[in-house]
Amino acid sequence: MDGVIVQSEEAHIQAEEQVMLKRGVAISAEELHRYTGSTAKYMFIRLKENYGLKDSVEDLEMEKEDLLLELMQRDMKPTEGVISLIRQLKQRGVKLALASGSSRRVIDHVLRGLKISNFFDAIMGAEDVSESKPNPEVFVEAATRLKIKPEECVVIEDANLGVLAAKRAGMKCLGYRNPESGEQDLSAADITIDSFTDLDVDQLLS
Secondary structure (H helix, E strand, C coil), rough: EECCCCCCCCHHHHHHHHHHCCCCCCCCCCHHHHHCCHHHHHHHHHHHHCCCCCCCCCHHHHHHHHHHHHHHHCCCCCCCCHHHHHHHHHHHHCEEEEECCCCCCHHHHHHHHHCHHHHCEEEECCCHHCCCCCHHHHHHHHHHHHCCCCHHHHEEEECCCHHHHHCCCCCCEECCCCHHHCCCCCCCCCCEECCCCCCCCCHHHH
16 A cells, blocks of 8 residues: 555655654664665564664554654645556456555545545455564465455555565565665566556556
8 A cells, every 4th residue: 555556655655754753863864774664663673673662562653653654644646547457457346455564544544535446356455464564474364355266366566575475475576666766676576567558558468
């Protein structure tokens, strides 16, 4: 979702920077981008260990989420061309799942805001899995809920951790080079694109 359906990566980074700065840690966007695609829990477990943070992981997660929703309330826009792509796929009878590292609270906020909740046959958030990307659990479970085999799935990802999770799940992966997502290594993806506006739906489905 983040960075693929909605341009929210910058808001995630800003919220995370604010959480860390409140605790006296000036962390770089480059370091935070290493966690792009993961759950907030996965990230804060590691940041807590690396920087000796006293707060609980749960408190850090909630503080970041509150800041994120505040930032997204001011400015939430879909990635150019992606809503059209979702509509075209749905019209062709393709089953669609949203499999995100964000919480259901954030997912619901985005789907309501963009008015696309009804397009998805399955929705997976951070609360629905025990392991974060690059573990493939979120994608494997999404396929199970769609009642289709992993090898019949195509994952669209803008993050290195997500691409790795998709390939570990035995799925095809389309990598979207999102300039907001930092220097992400998408080399393991089967195909990469710079824009959804030029994506040929027939090529994607084949």
